[in-house]
Amino acid sequence: ACLDAVRAAALIGTAQARAHGIRPVTPAGPAPPAGSPVRTLDEWEAKRALASSGLPVPEGALAGADEAVRCAETLGYPVVVKAVSASLPHKTEAGAVRLNLGGPDAVRAAVEAMSGLSERFLVERMVRDAVAELVVGAHRDPVFGLVITVGAGGVLVELLRDAARILLPASREDVRAALTSLAAWPLLTGYRGRPRGDVEAVIDAVAVVARYARAHADRLVELDVNPLLVLPEGHGVLAADALIRLTEESWDA
Incomplete structure (x- = not known):
């Protein structure tokens, strides 16, 4: 009986300690209107929005097909090239990502291969x-x-x-x-x-x-x-x- 009492006291003490750290959940503001049209930001827009709030993103630039190589050479190889479109939320499955591109020929080939997906490309420094x-x-x-x-x-x-x-x-x-x-x-x-x-x-x-x-x-x-x-x-x-x-x-x- 003594050990049961000690155990009960320990459980009560643990619960009380946790209760002191509990804070009320406060609403984060009103929810979006039901049925309102929804816009999906493309990757470039989403990253710019979060970067302006303080989230680190890879060094990169948005480019057209004829600008991708110049952007890659400015960043330094290797680079990543992605097709940019709000309709490509899952780029890996769509073949809209090329990784670890080590030179201008690889960048040109990547852009050409993804040209049917978008006319805009995100060129970023490769993180390895x-x-x-x-x-x-x-x-x-x-x-x-x-x-x-x-x-x-x-x-x-x-x-x-x-x-x-x-x-x-x-x-x-x-x-x-x-x-x-x-x-x-x-x-x-x-x-x-x-x-x-x-x-x-x-x-x-x-x-x-x-x-x-x-x-x-x-x-x-x-x-x-x-x-x-x-x-x-x-x-x-x-x-x-x-x-x-x-x-x-x-x-x-």
Whole structure:
């Protein structure tokens, strides 16, 4: 009976400690009007919008087919070339991405191969030293409204389904707890001798996404950054791709 009492007291103490850290969930503003037309920003627009809010993105430029090589040479090889269109939210499946292009001939060939998909191309510096790929998104929950999601990203995001949800408003501790709950967390801590990921920069990136989502709560339908490339500790993160869908009402580019 004594041990049962000690156990009960310990459980009560743990619950009370957790209760002190619980904050009320506050609405992130009005939801978009039901049935309002929705506009999908293309990757260039989405990245510019998030970069203006403080999210790091790869160095790059928007170019026509005849400008792609010049942009690549200005950036320095290797580069990534992507076809840019709001109708290409899943570029890998559509063949709208060419990676690790090492010279002008490779860039020309990539642009020619994707010419049927778009007349505009995003040329970016290739990032090759990422230690992990994450997805960070904002979506609407029928009960809680805007909710932030973090998880394992890249092309395997739907296969692995390794994700955690974060209610708003969220502290850095909330984001860190969500990250540590992921099966992919060891990749950020130096898995099998690999460099540690820049966890603090990941938390900063989640904060930017949350801030953008709350600022556009009256129009935001969906936001996804996938993949968010996590670089070695001290070197930050980069949003390699982004998708934003907003209602057209009150649209302000």
